Amino acid sequence: MLGQMIEDRIEDHNPESALAWLKRGYRLNRIKLAVGRRDYLPSQNYLSKICMDAILNPLVHPERSCIVNIFMPGEVLQSFSLYPQFCEAFACYLNGTKCERVFIDWAEANGVPETFCSYHKTLIGAAEAGLLPKPRFIASTTMACDANINTFRRLSEHYDCPLFIIDTPTTYDVEAVSYLADQLRALVDFIAQNLHEKPDLEKLIASIRRANRANALYRQFLETLQTKEYPNNMTLEMYRIIPLQSLLGSRQSTEYFRLSAQDIKQCPDVDRTKTKRILWMHTLPFYQPWLKNFFADGKYNLVLCDLNFVNPLEPLDEAHPYEAIAKKLLTNTFNGRFENRIQAVLQMAQNLEVDGVIQLCHWGCKQSSGGAFLAKNALEENGFPVLVLDGDGIDGRNLNEGQLRTRIEAFKEMLGVAR
Amino acid sequence: MIASVCKYTPDELFAGFGESCQRINPTALAFDLSDQYTHPNLCSFAKALLQSCLQGGVEELLLTECCDSLRRVGDVLKQKLKFVYLLDLPHDNNGVCAVDLYAGRLLDLIYAYETYSGEKFDIAAFKAALPQAKETISQPYISIMGARINDELYHSIAKMAKLPVKTDTCTGVSKGFTQVPKTEDLQQLMRWYAHALLRQNACLRMENIADRNQIWNDPHLKGVIYHTVKFCDFYGFEYAKIRNKGVPIVKIETEYTPTSDGQIRTRIEAFMEGLTPQKQKSHSIVTGYTAGMDSGSTSTNVVILDKDCQIVSYAIVPTGARSLDGAYRALEQALQKAGLKKEDINRIVSTGYGRISINFADQDVTEITCHAKGVYFLDSSVRTIIDIGGQDSKVIRLDEEGNVTDFVMNDKCAAGTGRFLDMMARTLEMDLGVMSKLGLQWNEEIVISSMCTVFAESEVISLIAQNKEIPDIVHGLNQSVASKIYALVKRVQGVGPYMMTGGVANNKGVVRAIEEKLGQPLLIWQIPDLCGALGAALLAKE
Numbered sequence: 001m002l003g004q005m006i007e008d009r010i011e012d013h014n015p016e017s018a019l020a021w022l023k024r025g026y027r028l029n030r031i032k033l034a035v036g037r038r039d040y041l042p043s044q045n046y047l048s049k050i051c052m053d054a055i056l057n058p059l060v061h062p063e064r065s066c067i068v069n070i071f072m073p074g075e076v077l078q079s080f081s082l083y084p085q086f087c088e089a090f091a092c093y094l095n096g097t098k099c100e101r102v103f104i105d106w107a108e109a110n111g112v113p114e115t116f117c118s119y120h121k122t123l124i125g126a127a128e129a130g131l132l133p134k135p136r137f138i139a140s141t142t143m144a145c146d147a148n149i150n151t152f153r154r155l156s157e158h159y160d161c162p163l164f165i166i167d168t169p170t171t172y173d174v175e176a177v178s179y180l181a182d183q184l185r186a187l188v189d190f191i192a193q194n195l196h197e198k199p200d201l202e203k204l205i206a207s208i209r210r211a212n213r214a215n216a217l218y219r220q221f222l223e224t225l226q227t228k229e230y231p232n233n234m235t236l237e238m239y240r241i242i243p244l245q246s247l248l249g250s251r252q253s254t255e256y257f258r259l260s261a262q263d264i265k266q267c268p269d270v271d272r273t274k275t276k277r278i279l280w281m282h283t284l285p286f287y288q289p290w291l292k293n294f295f296a297d298g299k300y301n302l303v304l305c306d307l308n309f310v311n312p313l314e315p316l317d318e319a320h321p322y323e324a325i326a327k328k329l330l331t332n333t334f335n336g337r338f339e340n341r342i343q344a345v346l347q348m349a350q351n352l353e354v355d356g357v358i359q360l361c362h363w364g365c366k367q368s369s370g371g372a373f374l375a376k377n378a379l380e381e382n383g384f385p386v387l388v389l390d391g392d393g394i395d396g397r398n399l400n401e402g403q404l405r406t407r408i409e410a411f412k413e414m415l416g417v418a419r
Numbered sequence: 420m421i422a423s424v425c426k427y428t429p430d431e432l433f434a435g436f437g438e439s440c441q442r443i444n445p446t447a448l449a450f451d452l453s454d455q456y457t458h459p460n461l462c463s464f465a466k467a468l469l470q471s472c473l474q475g476g477v478e479e480l481l482l483t484e485c486c487d488s489l490r491r492v493g494d495v496l497k498q499k500l501k502f503v504y505l506l507d508l509p510h511d512n513n514g515v516c517a518v519d520l521y522a523g524r525l526l527d528l529i530y531a532y533e534t535y536s537g538e539k540f541d542i543a544a545f546k547a548a549l550p551q552a553k554e555t556i557s558q559p560y561i562s563i564m565g566a567r568i569n570d571e572l573y574h575s576i577a578k579m580a581k582l583p584v585k586t587d588t589c590t591g592v593s594k595g596f597t598q599v600p601k602t603e604d605l606q607q608l609m610r611w612y613a614h615a616l617l618r619q620n621a622c623l624r625m626e627n628i629a630d631r632n633q634i635w636n637d638p639h640l641k642g643v644i645y646h647t648v649k650f651c652d653f654y655g656f657e658y659a660k661i662r663n664k665g666v667p668i669v670k671i672e673t674e675y676t677p678t679s680d681g682q683i684r685t686r687i688e689a690f691m692e693g694l695t696p697q698k699q700k701s702h703s704i705v706t707g708y709t710a711g712m713d714s715g716s717t718s719t720n721v722v723i724l725d726k727d728c729q730i731v732s733y734a735i736v737p738t739g740a741r742s743l744d745g746a747y748r749a750l751e752q753a754l755q756k757a758g759l760k761k762e763d764i765n766r767i768v769s770t771g772y773g774r775i776s777i778n779f780a781d782q783d784v785t786e787i788t789c790h791a792k793g794v795y796f797l798d799s800s801v802r803t804i805i806d807i808g809g810q811d812s813k814v815i816r817l818d819e820e821g822n823v824t825d826f827v828m829n830d831k832c833a834a835g836t837g838r839f840l841d842m843m844a845r846t847l848e849m850d851l852g853v854m855s856k857l858g859l860q861w862n863e864e865i866v867i868s869s870m871c872t873v874f875a876e877s878e879v880i881s882l883i884a885q886n887k888e889i890p891d892i893v894h895g896l897n898q899s900v901a902s903k904i905y906a907l908v909k910r911v912q913g914v915g916p917y918m919m920t921g922g923v924a925n926n927k928g929v930v931r932a933i934e935e936k937l938g939q940p941l942l943i944w945q946i947p948d949l950c951g952a953l954g955a956a957l958l959a960k961e
């Protein structure tokens with residue numbers, strides 16, 4: 001309903017009205033979320049709320065918002081109490097509202113290649129069609145993928161708004177750390193200047209402390225996940241990227257990890273006779289009804305997505321905040337060699353003793369699908385069955401349900417005999 | 420020999436080891452080996468590179484961390500070749516720190532190659548290998564911009580072009596070095612070298628691309644052929660930006676196979692025709708009868724005009740396996756109808772896919788120009804032509820004088836073409852005539868979401884299984900064609916009045932669906948299939 005109204009208004013070139021309706025819809029949803037869902041744990045209800053806020057705030061307060069990519073360090077953004085809108089999250093919410101197609105088509109009609117990542121197409125469409133208000137600035141790292149430089153350069157021209165690109169080297173060494181740390185210092189000055197504020201090291205340190213606390217709690221959570229069956233679905237798993245990235249360093253993020261570390265202790269023990277544990281690689285097509293059901297019947301549990309363990313969880317050194325954040329970016333498993341990511345997934349698969357791994361080859365994502373078979377081989381050599389799916393985290397038109405069902409059914413049969 | 424692919428690679432370094440590092444630009448006929456190691460949706464060049472390295476021949480490879488595709492090719496080949504090195508190329512091509520960083524990376528490369536080969540690096544030999552800067556073109560030329568282009572395509576463009584062709588892609592730039600420092604200090608030297616490499620004209624992968632303006636602001640530049648590689652996304656963005664800058668421009672996309680297909684040839688030729696407009700346009704020189712032949716993939720159409728540009732006869736015959744045979748048959752039929760002999764025809768112009776094979780035609784002209792000519796003759800108020808044929812669809816923009824100002828064609832896939840409808844009609848087990856009418860009798864709105872023919876087919880099958888009404892399914896298919904066409908219309912910024920040509924214009928359901936999308940009626944001539952042949956016959960008069 002809401003989706004159709006927004007699409008109609010965009011097609012009628014009335015983005016102001018579309019935005020007004022979108023905000024109304026999201027506010028209403030926010031009220032519903034405050035009541036919470038019975039089948040969700042407290043941490044999950046809390047997560048749903050803070051994620052909705054994270055999307056809504058930049059729409060309501062564009063003057064304190066920025067558009068960023070997924071790996072833009074939250075510690076810095078949150079030290080300025082900014083409202084970052086990051087590409088993948090916003091695109092997912094528009095998909096949740098069922099209006100992503102109008103923006104994807106908009107972008108394609110305006111020259112964005114059809115083979116481009118649909119998270120980015122949705123964001124570009126939403127910006128250029130006039131739905132997403134002009135932010136204070138735009139900032140992005142060159143990692144995880146090529147889409148960033150293309151999208152954010154284009155958006156900065158569209159909005160006529162300042163752009164900061166953090167050039168992330170792929171090699172992790174002393175030179176790279178200092179190269180990156182210098183850019184992070186410049187980023188802080190850039191943000192301060194755009195907000196007409198003074199850079200405040202104390203605030204950055206406070207933000208890092210909160211992030212460190214969040215990471216420590218998350219580490220506890222992941223350790224407990226080895227033995228506990230934490231109920232989960234694809235949407236919640238996608239939500240978790242927000243407190244791990246753009247919200248990291250905020251109180252909301254730390255509070256979420258505190259609640260989830262608490263909740264998981266109350267969860268039942270893993271029962272391998274009843275439930276198979278699945279590790280997911282890359283983004284999740286949470287909108288896909290059939291796939292949703294696959295994880296809903298209790299036989300297959302979505303244990304974790306590898307987007308939720310890209311960074312080391314060791315505390316950042318607050319005495320050297322810029323170097324610490326630089327190290328965090330450089331050691332992100334999405335940076336550089338695909339081997340890094342494979343090793344991280346393999347280790348997690350072993351720690352959590354999962355039964356199988358599903359990897360999504362998201363349409364147009366060379367960063368990830370380029371390494372799909374390397375990952376498959378490495379994991380299978382270590383005894384983990386792997387299913388490689390072709391699809392799209394946003395645009396259902398690039399996902400063939402019939403094919404998906406056949407592949408998953410076959411995978412289920414495989415898992416049945418695997419253990 | 421060490422192979423490299425990027426203009427930012429320090430090829431000359433290897434002279435310091437008594438080796439040569441050469442730029443390779445492989446194409447591939449098949450991707451069977453690359454598909455074993457990586458996903459097919461990687462950029463086609465990256466796949467061609469992977470394929471050719473896996474086939475053997477390359478043992479030492481120096482890549483830059485240019486893009487995600489090449490990064491993954493590097494990841495795969497690391498396990499396969501003797502020496503694979505991925506240079507950590509900064510994105511910042513302006514900053515001082517990036518130069519320092521890159522200089523350090525170059526030193527690391529020297530150390531790594533020393534370790535690998537056991538050779539010592541010789542500074543003098545390196546310096547001697549640095550090429551001098553070349554002179555720039557100072558006469559009218561055509562530029563090939565965009566992503567790298569394969570050598571075969573470059574040569575065929577150069578042959579078609581009436582002006583010199585310059586390549587402003589990553590394959591075309593030749594480095595030139597001035598003021599090589601005297602120093603023998605390797606660190607200092609690498610700093611200078613890194614600086615020189617990073618300050619070359621930026622490619623789209625770099626952070627600062629302002630200097631690219633120079634390319635399209637050059638007064639000698641007469642036109643741009645903009646090349647993109649399938650699944651490379653960098654360059655589509657620039658194309659979208661510069662297509663409104665006033666420089667004549669045409670976009671082509673390839674998959675890095677050694678042969679270029681007919682569609683690309685058509686695009687380039689139509690573009691060249693537009694660059695050199697015929698001056699004496701409306702003065703008929705040729706008197707008497709002329710004929711136009713449109714040799715399409717499914718049918719060959721002929722129009723014969725008399726001295727007053729009246730149609731005296733026409734024919735539409737199936738092309739068959741050989742376009743030349745189809746052409747003979749079509750001409751024969753048209754002549755017979757008019758009671759004429761071949762000698763009565765003073766001039767013949769051919770167009771369409773098979774235009775080159777019709778050896779008895781006096782001239783061949785692309786469909787783009789012919790459709791424009793034909794439509795403008797029929798109705799000079801038309802500003803946008805929508806032509807949907809069997810194999811491809813195009814949208815052509817005209818100015819007040821009937822000149823082509825812009826055009827687009829569908830990409831390789833069948834979506835939005837007559838072939839798409841043919842295949843769907845077959846799936847629905849009905850003929851096209853029935854399908855045309857059924858498309859108007861729908862009740863329920865059904866969305867066929869897949870653009871891809873194969874996916875759409877399976878969607879249709881599952882709709883049939885759900886007992887959906889056939890007219891509703893047909894309507895859904897028509898809508899899908901209409902939205903694909905609408906996207907093309909938007910790309911040329913189409914304005915009314917619109918005329919639709921080509922065989923699909925006979926399909927009432929599709930026509931209605933497009934009209935709804937446009938919010939405007941479509942003008943359609945009685946025999947819309949003949950517009951191309953009519954234009955050709957008119958051109959034969961000039």
Ligand code: SF4
Nearest residue numbers: 117144145147365367
């Ligand atoms: S899905 Fe792939 S291409 Fe898209 S933003 Fe993520 S890493 Fe980039």
Ligand code: SF4
Nearest residue numbers: 425426485589622624
């Ligand atoms: S796009 Fe740029 S970095 Fe990539 S190969 Fe071409 S010149 Fe090199």
Ligand code: SF4
Nearest residue numbers: 462486488566648651
């Ligand atoms: S064509 Fe594009 S994607 Fe392919 S290697 Fe070059 S820059 Fe990368």
